Each structure stands twice: as structure tokens, then as C-alpha cells.
Amino acid sequence: MKLNDLMKRLSTVGRFLATTVFCVSAVAFVWQGAFFSNTAAMAAPAATLIAEADISSQVQDNLNKGAKLSKDFIEDTKERVERTANKNTDRVEQATDDNGSVVERKANRDEARIYKRAEEDAARTKEQVDRSKNAVESAIDTIKDAFSN
Secondary structure (H helix, E strand, O other), X not given: OOOOHHHHHHHHHHHHHHHHHHXXXXXXXXXXXXXXXXXXXXXXXXXXXXXXXXXHHHHHHXXXXXXXXXXXXXXXXXXXXXXXXXXXXXXXXXXXXXXXXXXXXXXXXXXXXXXHHHHHHHHHHHHHHHHHXXXXXXXXXXXXXXXXX
16 A cells, blocks of 8 residues: 555654654753752862872773773674684585585685684774774873863
8 A cells, every 4th residue: 555645744744743852852851961960069170170080090991891891792703703604614515515516615715715804804893992992091191181280
């Protein structure tokens, strides 16, 4: 059943209204949180500067933990991809009775290519994790320097 032109327009208007209501309510909740924030911290800004060193070290510790978890996840994913490639190659070899057919050779080449790509992708992704971590650490150091002056 096709929708006629009027129903299409009503559907579009309905989606637009739903999106608008959602965005307005999200802005209202965020705005409300800003008005009910802790005003005691604003009255004594020196206390926040004293705690700033502890906070920055906590952030950097959490950043290092997060980077390690990300790298572990990347390594685990790489190993799963390699196991799956090996399992698929074994299935092809079993199906072709290990006779060295064209399909078997193609499966072996594909397995080698998958291993190579998995290693390259994992290395690139880990490098990006390191770059992101370093960028955040430099931003934290810059903020600390700005508050210490």
C-alpha cells in the first residue's frame, strides 16, 4: 500500500515535530542543571585550585587505564579475526580433502592476507589510541599551566 502525498507530508511534519520536542527538552534539562549547580564552589575558587592537582593526576590515571583497556580490546579483536580466518581455512581444507586445489590455495592466500591486514589495522588503531591519549595529556598539562600562572 502506497502512501498518498498528504500522508507523506504529515509523516514528515510528525517526524520534524518529534525531533524538535526532543531537542527542546534536552536543552531544557541541560539548562536546568546549570541553574542548580553547586554555588558553594563558586564562592571559594581557591579550594578548587588546590584540588586541581589531584584531579589532573586522577584524570591522567584514568586516561592511562582507558588506553590500556582500548589496546587490550584491539588485541583481542585482532586475535579473534585471525582465529576466524584460520577456522575458515581449515574448513575449506577439510571440504576439499587436502588435495591442493585452486580453492584451497585461494583460502590460504586469503588467510595470509587477513592475518597481515589484522596486524596492520591493530597497529594503526593502537597508534591512534596513543595519539589521542597524548593529545588529552597535553591539553591537561596546558590547563594546569594556565591555572598555575
